[in-house]
Amino acid sequence: MEKKIRKKETQKKEIQKKEAIGKNSLIAAGVFALAVICCLALQKLEVQKQSTTVFVFAVFLISLATEGYIYGILSAFAGMLAVNYAFTYPYYELDFNIPVNLISAVIMITVAILTGTLTTKLKENEAAKAESEKERMRANLLRAISHDLRTPLTTIYGASSTLLENREGLTREQQDSVLKSIQEDAEWLMRMVENVLSITRLDEGRIKLIKTPVVLDDLIETVMTKFSARYPEQKVSLDIPDEIVVIPMDGILIEQVLGNILENAMLHARGMTWLSLKVFTLGKQAIFEIADNGCGIPRQRLSSLFTGGYADREERVDGRKRNTGIGLSVCATIIKAHGGEISGENRKGGGAVFRFTLDKEEIDDE
Amino acid sequence: MTNNRYKILLVEDEVNIRTVMTAMLEAAEYQVILAETCSLALNLFSSYQPDVVILDLGLPDMDGMHFLEEVRKESLTPIIVLSARTNDQDKVQALDAGANDYVTKPFSSAEFLARIRMTLRNYRHSAEAGKFPGGKFRLRDLEIDYDSRQVFVAGEEIKLSQTEYNIVALLSEHCGKMMTYSSIIKAVWGYSNEGSTKKLQVNMANIRRKFKVKPGEAWYIANELGVGYRMNGDRET
Numbered sequence: 001m002e003k004k005i006r007k008k009e010t011q012k013k014e015i016q017k018k019e020a021i022g023k024n025s026l027i028a029a030g031v032f033a034l035a036v037i038c039c040l041a042l043q044k045l046e047v048q049k050q051s052t053t054v055f056v057f058a059v060f061l062i063s064l065a066t067e068g069y070i071y072g073i074l075s076a077f078a079g080m081l082a083v084n085y086a087f088t089y090p091y092y093e094l095d096f097n098i099p100v101n102l103i104s105a106v107i108m109i110t111v112a113i114l115t116g117t118l119t120t121k122l123k124e125n126e127a128a129k130a131e132s133e134k135e136r137m138r139a140n141l142l143r144a145i146s147h148d149l150r151t152p153l154t155t156i157y158g159a160s161s162t163l164l165e166n167r168e169g170l171t172r173e174q175q176d177s178v179l180k181s182i183q184e185d186a187e188w189l190m191r192m193v194e195n196v197l198s199i200t201r202l203d204e205g206r207i208k209l210i211k212t213p214v215v216l217d218d219l220i221e222t223v224m225t226k227f228s229a230r231y232p233e234q235k236v237s238l239d240i241p242d243e244i245v246v247i248p249m250d251g252i253l254i255e256q257v258l259g260n261i262l263e264n265a266m267l268h269a270r271g272m273t274w275l276s277l278k279v280f281t282l283g284k285q286a287i288f289e290i291a292d293n294g295c296g297i298p299r300q301r302l303s304s305l306f307t308g309g310y311a312d313r314e315e316r317v318d319g320r321k322r323n324t325g326i327g328l329s330v331c332a333t334i335i336k337a338h339g340g341e342i343s344g345e346n347r348k349g350g351g352a353v354f355r356f357t358l359d360k361e362e363i364d365d366e
Numbered sequence: 367m368t369n370n371r372y373k374i375l376l377v378e379d380e381v382n383i384r385t386v387m388t389a390m391l392e393a394a395e396y397q398v399i400l401a402e403t404c405s406l407a408l409n410l411f412s413s414y415q416p417d418v419v420i421l422d423l424g425l426p427d428m429d430g431m432h433f434l435e436e437v438r439k440e441s442l443t444p445i446i447v448l449s450a451r452t453n454d455q456d457k458v459q460a461l462d463a464g465a466n467d468y469v470t471k472p473f474s475s476a477e478f479l480a481r482i483r484m485t486l487r488n489y490r491h492s493a494e495a496g497k498f499p500g501g502k503f504r505l506r507d508l509e510i511d512y513d514s515r516q517v518f519v520a521g522e523e524i525k526l527s528q529t530e531y532n533i534v535a536l537l538s539e540h541c542g543k544m545m546t547y548s549s550i551i552k553a554v555w556g557y558s559n560e561g562s563t564k565k566l567q568v569n570m571a572n573i574r575r576k577f578k579v580k581p582g583e584a585w586y587i588a589n590e591l592g593v594g595y596r597m598n599g600d601r602e603t
Contacts, residue, residue, distance in 0.1 A: 190472055214591065215567035217574055217581060222591040224582020238580060244571050246564060251591040252454065 024066040028075050031062050035079070039087050051087035052104040055079035059108050063115035067123075072112035080105035145196060145326070152185035191263070195330045198256055202337050209337050211248040213361055216240060216279060216286070219251060223258045224277075231266055239278040246361040247286055253334045254358070260327040261290045261354045269294020269352060285340075286360045293351035297344065305344045306332035331356070371397045372486060375416035377407040377433065378448070379426050387420070390475045396482075404428035408436055411443075418482060419445045421465070423456055431463060438464035444485045454592045461546045461594065468544065484598075488542025503538045505597070508586050510538050519577065529554060530573050533566070537587060537597040546594040570595065 035058035039051040059079055063072030084101045085094050095101065159178045167175065202209070220240055227236065247254075258277070265275055272294035279288050297305065306328050328344070335342040335356045342356040374391055378384045379402045391398045399414050401407035404425045411419065411433075419437070423430035434445060447460040447468040457468050466485050469478055503510040507520040515531055517524045526534065532554045537545060551558045551566055570589070579585045589595050 186472075212592075213561075213564045213567075215564065215571050217571040218567050218589050218591055220581040221574075221589050225588070228582050236582070238582070240581070242575075244568055246568070255591060 020067065024071050027065050028062045028071040031058050031065070032075055032078060034058070036082060039082075043087060052083055052107075055083055056104075056108050056111055059112050060115055063112050064119055068120065069113060069116035072116045073109065076105075076108040076112040079108050141199075141326070145192070148192065149189070152189050155185040156182050156189075192326075194256060195260070195326055198253055199326070199330050199333060202253075202333055209250050209253075211250060211338070213246045213248050214251050214254075216245040216247060219247075219249075219254060219258075220277070220279070222251075223255055223262075226255075226259065227262055230263075234266065234275060236262070237274065237276040239276065239280075241279065241281060245279070245281060245286055247358050248361055249338060249358060250334075254338070257331045257334050257356065258288070258290070260331050264327055264354075265290065265292045265294065265352070269296075271295055272351070274351075281360060284359055284362075285357045287355060287357050289353060289355050291347060291351060291353040293347075293349065296346040296350060297352050302345070306342060371395055372418065373397045373399060373414060373416040374482070375399045375401065375407065375410060375414065375419045377401045377404070377419065377425065377430065378422040379403070379424075380422070383422075387478075390478060391482075394479050394482075402426070404430065404433050407433050411437060411441075416443065418486060419443060420448065420482075421445055422448045423460065431460065434460060434463050434465060442489075444489045446481060446485055457593050458546050458548070461544055462549060466543050467596075484542055503541075505538070505541065505586060510535060524576050526573065526576060530569055530576070533569055534573060534587075537595060541597045544590065544594055544596040550594065 035054050038054050042051055042054065056079075059072060059076045062075045063069075066072065080101075081094070083104055084096070086092060088098070088101055159182045162170075163175065163178055170178070217240070220238070224236065224238070227234075262275070262277070265272060269275075269292045272292045274293045276291050277289070278291070279286060281287070332342050335358075338358055340357045340359070342354070344352065344354045347353050374396045376384065376387060376391070376398055378387065378400075384400060384402070388398050388400065399410055399416060401410050402425075404427050407419075407421075407425075410416075421430050421433060425433075430447070434447075437443065437445065444466040445464070447457070447465045448471055449457050449460070449468050450471050460468060466489075467481055469481055501512055503512065509518040509521075510516070511518075512535065515535075517526055517531065517534060533550060536550060536553050547563045547566055548558060551562045554566075555562065570587070573587075574581075574585075577585070586597055587595055588598050
């Protein structure tokens with residue numbers, strides 16, 4: 001299966017390459033034709049001495065607009081021949097013995113090469129810049145994650161060594177609370193690792209999202225089963241369409257999006273008494289809406305909700321509130337990769353609401 | 367007393383995980399036999415005849431799948447596979463090769479022990495009950511009459527279509543075993559094509575509507591996205 005995909009990708013690349021060649025040739029031919037027309041006009045006006053300049057300019061434009069050196073150099077040669085043949089004395093005859101013609105040829109080729117070099121370098125620079133920006137983001141994320149990993153690891157390490165070395169000195173309740181802290185932090189680590197895994201799965205870019213049609217019921221069933229296993233006390237009011245909705249998706253990743261948003265409510269919506277998950281369809285889209293009536297989202301967090309909470313980490317170095325906020329940025333990455341949109345805001349009546357959209361599939365009858 | 371205990375063959379190469387799992391199992395009164403390689407596991411399997419095998423797929427000498435295939439050639443002993451989340455395909459492959467269930471790492475001891483109990487119970491049931499025609503299947507309020515092809519919940523009939531009945535009946539015959547999409551499709555439709563999984567999911571959604579259950583509620587059929595469905599034996603908390 002992977003092989004097939006790879007094959008498809010190389011085919012796609014080949015098509016893209018062919019398209020690029022076509023586009024570049026078209027640009028070169030167009031500009032060149034314009035130059036010829038110009039020179040013919042100049043000839044009519046009897047100022048054909050300027051025709052070399054016109055072709056130099058054309059070569060410059062072609063080198064600028066096309067990729068690589070090839071088109072520029074080819075048009076320089078063509079231009080040289082055209083100037084030599086049509087627009088300099090002897091007219092409509094090739095003559096390589098006149099020094100003026102040779103000089104104009106050298107000038108045109110030099111211009112082509114220099115412009116080609118400059119534009120190629122410029123493009124390379126831009127690519128490198130984008131790449132380094134991506135690198136920087138990744139480094140930030142890594143730093144944030146490893147910083148956040150240290151806290152639960154400290155708990156687990158410290159707690160387990162306390163138990164090993166000094167079990168008799170602790171009361172039964174103390175032992176229980178130490179064990180409980182190990183469990184809680186291990187669970188936190190587990191969720192963190194899931195998120196990191198998802199993000200790397202998408203970040204690599206080379207691995208394309210594999211979408212399979214999933215019936216909404218199955219997705220919600222899986223999400224709710226896991227959620228109620230973790231938070232047995234929390235009721236979620238569900239509202240999903242009566243008709244059957246099929247959505248092409250990477251099921252595991254979307255499951256994680258829903259899990260993250262629901263969990264986000266459990267962790268941050270203080271005072272929450274009501275949590276709801278609603279799915280409805282609008283045109284070709286399925287809209288997922290998760291709402292609560294807790295404390296809402298602090299205003300200063302609203303703008304950077306999905307852009308990675310790890311960007312503004314410097315503010316809370318104390319490490320007490322150790323929630324990287326990568327949960328929501330993982331959601332955003334996943335939804336974007338699916339071609340959907342995600343948003344989060346405060347509800348009028350209090351509490352927060354998160355919404356995301358996915359394209360659904362038209363159902364064909366059996 | 368010792369003779370009464372179930373024997374579990376634990377095939378796992380990671381020392382720490384082995385230690386912890388042994389402690390879990392022994393605390394639950396199981397007798398544990400350890401193997402850290404595939405070849406050792408095969409030897410121990412034939413000499414001890416364990417009641418359940420717990421199999422980690424990534425072993426140093428051979429793929430755990432090899433063990434699975436070897437054992438399945440001559441034995442129906444239940445096998446529970448340990449897998450990592452990233453490998454959906456691994457789970458499906460192992461289930462199709464005859465594994466009864468899988469547990470995703472990391473897991474809690476409660477979850478793990480519940481799976482073992484369920485697997486053991488279902489294995490015993492299916493060994494005793496058989497699938498004779500005219501037999502009836504009962505699970506809590508659910509009753510399936512294989513002869514008249516009817517399904518009842520608390521005495522009330524649920525009107526299912528042919529296909530829907532076939533799916534429910536198939537899952538009940540393999541109660542407790544996680545059935546992959548492809549194995550269900552093969553048994554119900556006999557052939558499969560691109561849209562088969564979707565067709566199965568749509569049928570399942572309709573079954574769920576006819577049973578009037580809401581997502582996430584405890585129900586007879588559990589689903590694991592991307593893998594398949596399982597009829598739950600007695601649900602444990």
